[in-house]
Amino acid sequence: MIVLTSQQMREVERIAIEKMGIPSICLMENAGKEVAWEVKRVMEENGLSSAVVIAGRGNNGGDGYVVARNLYNWGIDVKVFVIGSIGSISGDARVNLEAIRNLGIYVAEVTQKEHLKFLEKTLKDSDLVVDAIYGTGLRGEVTGLAKEVIELINQSEKFVVAVDIPSGLNADTGRVEGAAVKARITITMHFLKPGLLIYPGIEYAGEVKIADIGIPSRLAAEVRPSYHYVVSQDVALKSRNPDTHKGDYGKVLIVAGSRSMTGAAFMAAKSAVKTGSGLVRLAVPLSIQPVIQSALYEAIIYGLNEEGGVISYKSLSQIFELIEQSDAVAIGPGLTHEGEVSKLIEDVIRNTEKPLVLDADALNALVGRLEVVKGKRVILTPHYGEMARLTGLKVEDIKNNIFEVARSFVRRYEVTLVLKGARTVIATRDGSIYINSTGNAGMATGGSGDVLTGMIVSLLGQGFEEEKAAVYGVFYHGKAGDVAKKSKGEYGMTAVDILESIPEALSEGLKG
Ligand SMILES: NC(=O)C1=CN([C@@H]2O[C@H](COP(=O)(O)OP(=O)(O)OC[C@H]3O[C@@H](n4cnc5c(N)ncnc54)[C@H](O)[C@@H]3O)[C@@H](O)[C@H]2O)[C@@H](O)CC1
Ligand SMILES: [K+]
Structure with missing residues (x-):
């Protein structure tokens, strides 16, 4: 609108x-x-x-x-x-x-x-x-x-x-x-x-x-x-062409997880599956591969070189091999920012032209090295706290100047920014601001962001441009949250409830 x-x-x-x-x-x-x-x-x-x-x-x-x-x-x-x-x-x-x-x-x-x-x-x-x-x-x-x-x-x-x-x-x-x-x-x-x-x-x-x-x-x-309020008519989904196969819906790679954060990897990958990706590959530290494998059947799980349950710099070549086979990549959920993670992420970004979603620990890794994303096909998905670390601004200053902060960030780094909050705002490279209309306070729960990352990378893999993937992903993530709220309520709903509600949210989107 x-x-x-x-x-x-x-x-x-x-x-x-x-x-x-x-x-x-x-x-x-x-x-x-x-x-x-x-x-x-x-x-x-x-x-x-x-x-x-x-x-x-x-x-x-x-x-x-x-x-x-x-x-x-x-x-x-x-x-x-x-x-x-x-x-x-x-x-x-x-x-x-x-x-x-x-x-x-x-x-x-x-x-x-x-x-x-x-x-x-x-x-x-x-x-x-x-x-x-x-x-x-x-x-x-x-x-x-x-x-x-x-x-x-x-x-x-x-x-x-x-x-x-x-x-x-x-x-x-x-x-x-x-x-x-x-x-x-x-x-x-x-x-x-x-x-x-x-x-x-x-x-x-x-x-x-x-x-x-x-x-x-x-x-x-x-x-x-230059401002748009995103409502269902703006993000209507098309029915799939009957004459298609999984190769038409994109191969995505998600690099995520650490010993203490297996759930983040699981949720991001499962959400990508539920958003309709043809193939989801999930790369996690080798030691948590069996745990994930036993919980997630629809993705292919890869074990990366690690140290103490955290991916190590040695995994760089493995990650590149997987990136080569992918249409879009998400990095960040549950990685931690210990050890060599920051350096590793910086080098991954520097050396790929594939569309990337950078979330959670990938954002922490970018603190002080943001120049590396400049002009890349990157979607960053910070909440206010992460945005504060990225920009050096105070959370209060971000909250009071959401549009200006988002716009000037995008102008400077030439990326797509999803600034997550009670009203998530997406700033795109053409200077537009999209204000999302869906979602509720029940979504302020651990793992909700991992679900969003999975949804956005899935849409990127399915051929959506970065701007569209961000706007649609945020809208349907909020809508899935609204669906979950109906049966679980704001207090009890969890990130898993949100991801379980993705199919219903997307089906409603098909009606326009
Ligand atoms: N121009 C038009 O043809 C139309 C205007 N409409 C109405 O007109 C409004 C805009 O009208 P105006 O441009 O006259 O502005 P407003 O009526 O919003 O306010 C202007 C008045 O407030 C004073 N003022 C502004 N800031 C002040 C402050 N900080 N402290 C004290 N006084 C202050 C100004 O001196 C002026 O007298 C719209 O919001 C809308 O309601 C529409 O309804 C219809 C079409
Ligand atoms: K008034």
């Missing part, structure tokens, strides 16, 4: 208004009307009878006046508060403000602290709040009276419907700019905004709905959207 930044949204609106000649006040009418319909529905469903619209001085406030007018026309008790002086309101917002005043709708200004008392009382006496203080026009931090108003809205614990974006939330980054309204529903105008799809923005937006405000959707192409 298309996602537009606030600047791109403004540009699309400009094209609609200036080039297409669609009157801006019509767009505002459509926006306000759509929100009003939703508010009416919510009020009827929840037995609510009175609403208060809290408006800012810009066009977001203008949408709010249209909401108020429509609610009033439908016989709903509605009051309007304007944060700032009414005299300073201009343009379409002014036109709509005049209309509601002419109709006799109650409109009050909040320009000084004393006004807050009455607003607080009105909030207490009302059932629902329409938040129309700031939309895509927010610049910098919310301060002063507006900040206090936002805090009052949140303290009121009323049903809040936000217009376009919860006021105070940065539409592009999902960060809270000083204070932000906590909405139950956000009705965003025509296209999703990145800040609604990433934490903490997700928690402020509540349920996000998209309102058709009459902008021709094809205009989005003119601003070349």
Whole structure:
């Protein structure tokens, strides 16, 4: 699904208004009307009878006046508060403000602290709040009276419907700019905004709905959207051609495992099998080969040179021999980063052109030697902790700047990055950001990442380009987690439950 930044949204609106000649006040009418319909529905469903619209001085406030007018026309008790002086309101917002005043709708200004008392009382006496203080026009931090108003809205614990974006939330980054309204529903105008799809923005937006405000959707192409929200329609799978054999579905190699981490190797390989690979080869330290073999029948298991249950540098030639026979390779799950593992991984990467998925200990191995991946056909799959080690940034800084961090990493190292978190983000070499929509908190469990690695390498082996393998792999991994949650619940589900759910997740994907 298309996602537009606030600047791109403004540009699309400009094209609609200036080039297409669609009157801006019509767009505002459509926006306000759509929100009003939703508010009416919510009020009827929840037995609510009175609403208060809290408006800012810009066009977001203008949408709010249209909401108020429509609610009033439908016989709903509605009051309007304007944060700032009414005299300073201009343009379409002014036109709509005049209309509601002419109709006799109650409109009050909040320009000084004393006004807050009455607003607080009105909030207490009302059932629902329409938040129309700031939309895509927010610049910098919310301060002063507006900040206090936002805090009052949140303290009121009323049903809040936000217009376009919860006021105070940065539409592009999902960060809270000083204070932000906590909405139950956000009705965003025509296209999703990145800040609604990433934490903490997700928690402020509540349920996000998209309102058709009459902008021709094809205009989005003119601003070349670089953010995408990945939903099932974007990753529909094709049925297999009946006239095929296992050679058509790729041979993958997974280099994984150590004495204390046999499970990681098992899960990555089993997940590749379940994702549909024609052939999976799993290379593990020689001493754990029998254990794996007794648990995993569908893969071919190779024993690598090792020292104390950890692969040794001597295994390099064995690994290359196997790489030669493979279409795609995953390295990392459960390897440990003891001994010669780091050097070994560096040399494997340096000397192959095959598509690679690097996860877990392969990422640890790359700390301080990242230049080796530059321009290679590599997908890196770090979680925030691994990303922090790779980049030298703090986890908090990564979480607060997910898009920027992911993008600048990819720009620098020319790889595909899967940055795993509560909302996994994929950054690709063409500068795009894909935000995944599937998955749940039950997936925050050991081995979940190994399953993802197996899925992505399987898709690479089946001929998906790196970008697609990453986006599809992350989506179906999350979906498998959602399937597992249905029967096991978030507490009890395990990585094995996720991998066991891959077939069902993929089958649903076939339906589109
Ligand atoms: N332009 C159009 O044609 C349309 C605009 N729409 C609405 O218009 C919104 C964007 O409108 P605007 O661009 O007027 O912007 P906003 O209404 O989001 O906010 C702008 C106002 O807030 C003030 N402001 C910004 N940052 C501030 C801060 N940190 N502290 C205090 N005041 C601050 C500005 O001075 C301005 O008065 C969208 O979110 C959407 O709701 C759409 O609904 C309909 C079409
Ligand atoms: K708003």
